[in-house]
Amino acid sequence: MNGFLRRMKALIHKEFLQLSRDSSSLLLGIALPIALILIIGYGISLDIRNIPTAVVLEDASPKAQDVVSFVNGSAYFSPTYVTSFREAEAMLLNRDVRVIIDVPPDFTSKLATGEATLRVVLDGVEAATAMSTQGYIESAVSSWLLRQPGAGSGARIALESRMWYNDANSSTWFFLPGLIMIIVTIIGIMLTAIVMAREWERGTFESLFVTPVRPMELVLAKIVPYFCVALLGVFICLFLSRFLFEVPVVGSLAVLLGLTMIYLMVALGIGLVISTVTKSQFLACQSSMLVSFLPSVVLSGFVFDLRSTPVVVQIIGNVLPFSHYLTCLRSLFLSGTNAGLLLKQGGLLLLYGVFFIGAAFTMTRKKVE
């Protein structure tokens, strides 16, 4: 057996032994995904209740009244009827209502030709709530349309729409892909940063260095086991989202796994770089929290749509790799395999991966100064 393979086998074997002895690493890889998915899956809900709504009936026909009747007696809305759009606008500005549903004067007449429109104005301050609200309105209107005689014969109502694919109007569906991104990020970055920094801190690297082992082998031997642990976490997430929250994967599962592996290399690379710089577990833990957890939650579009943030934040969000992976995941989960988008984002992720792993290789030297 050649030296490289023999040493890799020994180092990886060692890594797995340590993993099996030290439950904290495995906990991070297995318990953390489960805990996060349960907390976020059940705990964070942007589903709405009793949204103050202004309804403007500029067309007073029965059809016009009927199309917005879903707000009456609904748990989601508490409506106020006003007569002019100006009045409704004033209420929105005063934050007395969060949404305006406006039925224009020509609604009934245009309905027959299929050109009817409903204007929906949402309070964009709480972007996530607004998006959910919009979804409710959309589905209520389309189901009303289906109930009309002659449904399916080309009749339609135009609505400005942004929540394209979240059919169930469930924010859990919206969040789960992001959750997988966060879990992969945390496991990838934090776990590797800590285990590598531990070796520096305990002085075990110092004696490993004075053996025929090459720096690249040390780095590779860290990547392989934690790649497996993180992948395990991903499978748990996928399993739970499919069977507990019944989130579908519309796109190709194979593509999803492939992209996840590429992204994992990015996360592992970042973790390795952090530990090589800090060389202490405490610092590695702190910096990986700072570099992974916060930006992946806040600056990735996980909660707040990046498009609705200031330009500076958008730029930062786009420079960091998190949002690119999230875009892929959302697309694969909810809309399908969009080859063009995935190729572009996947290619970007690959570049990130090459950059960080390459940095880890060049920065790990068999030196203690």
Place this chain on the structure above:
Amino acid sequence: MEEYIIRAEQLNKVFPLKKGQTVEALKSLDLTVKQGGLTAIIGPDGAGKTTFMRLVAGLMRPTGGRLTVLGLDSVQGAGEIQTRISYMPQKFGLYEDLTVQENMDLYADLHGVPAQTRPARFDKLLTMMGLERFTGRLAGKLSGGMKQKLGLACTLVRSPELLLLDEPTVGVDPLSRRELWEILKEFVRDENLTVLVNTAYMNEAALCGQVYVLHKGALLAHGTPDDLRAIAAGRCYSCTPPPGEPTRILQAHLIDDTDHVVDAVPKGGDVHFILQEGVASAPYLDAHGIAARPVASDLEDGFMVLLHRAETEILPPVEEGDDVLDKGGRPTDKVSITVRDLVKKFGDFTAVAHTSFEVHEGEVFGLLGPNGAGKTTTFKMLCGLLPATSGFLSVAGVDLHVARTQARANVGYVAQKFSLYGNLTVRDNLEFFAGIYGLPPKRRRERIGQVVREFFLEDRLDMRAGDLPGGYKQRLSMACALMHEPKILFLDEPTSGIDPLTRRNFWRQITSLAAKGTTIIITTHFMEEAEYCDRFMIQDNGRMLAIGAPSEIRRQLGREGADMDDIFMAIVEQARAKGEGPA
């Protein structure tokens, strides 16, 4: 073929500090190591020993000069050097969550030891190290001595062309230390191994063929142990203190007389001292009619003479006159601390097992033992920092279970690590401690003035505590701990990691404090420091093995005049013979 295994010529290593300052870790060092045999580097902490070893191992780049190892340049050839040598760093470099066997397998795999030769080699190593019964035990669960032997076994999975050992025995019990050196000597004999070892223990350096003495990065001397012994030859004497007087009193009188005496230490119940060059006798001894017997000089004597010659900035001596020493308090019969059947468990691990002892007022009481013996745990329970699992504890007449806060008012505590505020000045630190002990303003000024005089801090008052030299840091720690004039002073490992001169100075201060009536409890892993104590107890693996005055314990063992390492080994062997030795 290159004649030397290691050859350093004018080797320099400079480390950058903050604010553009630098520190010279090695200054133009010339050092050679020949094929076969043991070479030691001795020197106090900060001498540059570890830096040199890391340079040899190719783990650092020299700033200047040339270093060749196995005929290869230490920078260009680092990869090949690392393949051919073995190195045990100070922390042993073991994976604590792997077993003994797994650690050895890992290193054997990395070094490419063929499967055919492995069983025989492992058998030999495990048997020699006494680890054959523990192959399935996690390295983290081994005692300090066993860890050290496992570390050595991992470096010897194949016969390296050069073995580097960086302070392999710090804090390890004397028995394990002796065993380790037996093993090393055997390998040197059987495999013509070349070994370079850093050590702070003179009796270990004495076993080596060549000894290099480093101090603050500079080479003070080198030669065979006999060459170094010869430096102090003809100037070493031993004298016996008057009956009933603690050894440290006579030692203090001698070490204070810097005009005539270079160094004095208590040893085997007597005081061992070195006269200055050209001096015939010590006036104090002549005046008191104490006879001085000439003795052979040992390696430590030579080392101390060299250090004194090299050290320009010596801490100011303690000079409160002979009165305090001679008329000062002696230990009384009054009990200051009572410990009965003390037990401390962490989960299923017993850190301290059924320990009982008493400390008398005005006594210097030592807690001795290797790392992991249970000293610090016992200590923390005495200070009320850690609750006992069971047993009775009373400090200065106060039951610790009932009134911990009240007991604390009577004690001062100096932690092992420097635990003052590094970015405050000496004065600020003193003011702060006077404040937290709640001294009224007038009293506060008085006490600060007193401790400043007592610990010679006058000229350093406006210096930031973090910038103080090591010896002064310790003085400041003690000054702060004594601010409220406690009856009892606790010192946790005050002498670990400080150089021999500062250690002498420290003990000299303890002698003064004790003479003024303070009870002192001190932990140390330097066995020989038991000689300064009125009484001491030895712990190992959580159990108390012996307690008593140094002379009493010697008498019990029938080893008059033996040094403390021998005493410890005799006690452990006795305990093992009774079948209750460490597992």
